[in-house]
Amino acid sequence: MNKVSTARAMLIVAFFGAGALSVHATDSSCVDCHSNQAIMQKLVSPPVASAAEGEG
Amino acid sequence: MSYVVTQEAIDEDLHLHYLSCSDCHAGNPGAVDQAAAHTGLISRPSDDPVAACGTCHEETAKNYTLSLHYTAAGMQHGVSARFNADEKKIFDQKVFEQSCRSCHASCGDCHVKSPVVSGVNSGLMDNHRFVARAETQTCALCHGGRVWPEFTGDYGGMPDIHYRKGMTCVDCHSGNQMHGDGTALTSRKDVTTKPSCTECHNLADLGKDSTKEAHAIHEDTVSCSACHTATAYRQCSSCHEGKGATSSPAIILGRNPRNLDQLTTLRLIPTVRDTFLDHAKPTMSNYDALPNYWDAVPHNVAKRTDRTRDCNTCHGEHTYYLEADRIPEGLSTYNKELVW
Numbered sequence: 001m002n003k004v005s006t007a008r009a010m011l012i013v014a015f016f017g018a019g020a021l022s023v024h025a026t027d028s029s030c031v032d033c034h035s036n037q038a039i040m041q042k043l044v045s046p047p048v049a050s051a052a053e054g055e056g
Numbered sequence: 057m058s059y060v061v062t063q064e065a066i067d068e069d070l071h072l073h074y075l076s077c078s079d080c081h082a083g084n085p086g087a088v089d090q091a092a093a094h095t096g097l098i099s100r101p102s103d104d105p106v107a108a109c110g111t112c113h114e115e116t117a118k119n120y121t122l123s124l125h126y127t128a129a130g131m132q133h134g135v136s137a138r139f140n141a142d143e144k145k146i147f148d149q150k151v152f153e154q155s156c157r158s159c160h161a162s163c164g165d166c167h168v169k170s171p172v173v174s175g176v177n178s179g180l181m182d183n184h185r186f187v188a189r190a191e192t193q194t195c196a197l198c199h200g201g202r203v204w205p206e207f208t209g210d211y212g213g214m215p216d217i218h219y220r221k222g223m224t225c226v227d228c229h230s231g232n233q234m235h236g237d238g239t240a241l242t243s244r245k246d247v248t249t250k251p252s253c254t255e256c257h258n259l260a261d262l263g264k265d266s267t268k269e270a271h272a273i274h275e276d277t278v279s280c281s282a283c284h285t286a287t288a289y290r291q292c293s294s295c296h297e298g299k300g301a302t303s304s305p306a307i308i309l310g311r312n313p314r315n316l317d318q319l320t321t322l323r324l325i326p327t328v329r330d331t332f333l334d335h336a337k338p339t340m341s342n343y344d345a346l347p348n349y350w351d352a353v354p355h356n357v358a359k360r361t362d363r364t365r366d367c368n369t370c371h372g373e374h375t376y377y378l379e380a381d382r383i384p385e386g387l388s389t390y391n392k393e394l395v396w
Contacts, residue, residue, distance in 0.1 A: 031061060035062060036060070040059045043090075047176040
C-alpha cells in the first residue's frame with residue numbers, strides 16, 4: 001500500500017470512527033417532546049409583559 | 057423564535073451533533089414521562105460557563121466568569137459609594153444578590169436562547185442552534201430600555217448613522233470585549249477593549265479644513281458624543297426597586313464626572329434617595345458622594361447636528377447645557393459640580 005492509499009484509509013477510518021463515537025442529540029427521549037411543536041405549545045405559557053420601564 | 061428544537065438544528069449544529077442533551081442539561085434522558093425525565097435537570101447549564109462550555113472553550117469560558125456581563129459587578133460598585141459600611145452589607149446581600157445580579161448573562165443567553173427580560177422569555181433564537189451573534193435577539197432585549205431604541209431610532213429622532221449603514225453591536229463591541237480578558241472589573245469604563253470612535257475615524261484626516269480645525273480645537277475638552285449625538289436620548293428618574301422609573305427625552309451637556317475638564321453628554325441615572333427603601337431598607341447615608349448625571353454615549357450618532365452646523369448652539373445659546381436651577385429637587389448635591 002503506497003503512502004497515498006494509507007493516508008486515504010486512515011481518513012476513512014477516522015471519519016467513520018468519529019461518527020460511531022459521536023453522541024447525537026437524538027439519542028435520547030428529550031427530542032421526542034422538545035422537537036414537537038404541538039407538545040411545546042401546550043407546555044409553554046405565553047409571557048406577560050410588565051408595564052414598568054426597563055433599565056439598560 | 058420558538059421553543060422547538062428542530063431535527064434540522066440537531067443535524068446541522070456541531071454542538072447538537074456531537075453532544076447529547078444530557079451532556080449539558082443532565083436530567084434523565086431514558087425516562088418517558090416529563091417529571092422523571094426532568095429529575096436533576098439543569099435548565100441553564102451555562103450559568104456555570106467553565107463547567108458547561110469550558111470543556112471545549114476553556115479560555116473564553118474562564119475569562120467570561122470575570123466579565124461584567126457575567127458578574128454584573130458594575131451595578132454593585134456603581135452605587136456602593138453612596139452607602140456606609142453597614143448599609144453596603146445590606147445592599148450587597150439583599151438587593152444586589154437578590155435583584156440586580158439576576159441580570160447577569162450566561163453563555164446561552166447570547167448564543168442559544170434570548171435572555172429573559174422583565175419575566176418575558178422569548179425562547180430559542182434558532183431552534184437551539186448555537187449562534188455566534190444575533191444582536192436583535194440578545195443585546196437589544198437587555199439594552200432595550202435605552203441604547204438599542206436610541207440606536208435604531210425607535211425612541212424617536214434619527215437612527216444612528218452606523219445602524220443606517222448596516223452595522224450592529226458586534227461590529228464595534230467585539231467578542232473579546234464581551235467575553236473579557238480575564239480581568240475582574242468593577243465598571244464598564246475600565247474595559248480596555250471597548251471601542252473608540254478614533255479607532256476608525258482619524259481626526260487628522262477627516263473632512264474639510266474647517267472640520268479638521270474644529271476637531272483640533274475641541275478634541276481635548278469635548279467628547280465626540282457632545283457634538284455628534286443627533287437627537288434627544290432617554291433620561292430616567294425616580295427609580296424605586298421593583299417598580300421601575302419614569303423617563304423623558306433630552307440632550308444634556310455637562311462636565312464628565314470622571315473627568316471634570318471634559319464636556320460630554322450626560323444621562324440622568326434614576327437612583328433617588330429612597331430607591332431601595334421598599335425592598336431591604338438600605339438607606340444611603342453618603343447619597344451625595346455621587347452625582348445623578350453620568351457620562352454616557354448615546355447611540356444615535358450623526359455626522360451633522362445642530363452643534364456641528366452652528367458654533368452658536370453651544371457658544372452663544374448654551375443649548376442643552378445642564379443648569380443648576382433646572383436640576384430636579386432632592387437629587388445629589390454633587391450634580392452642581394457638573395454644570396459647565
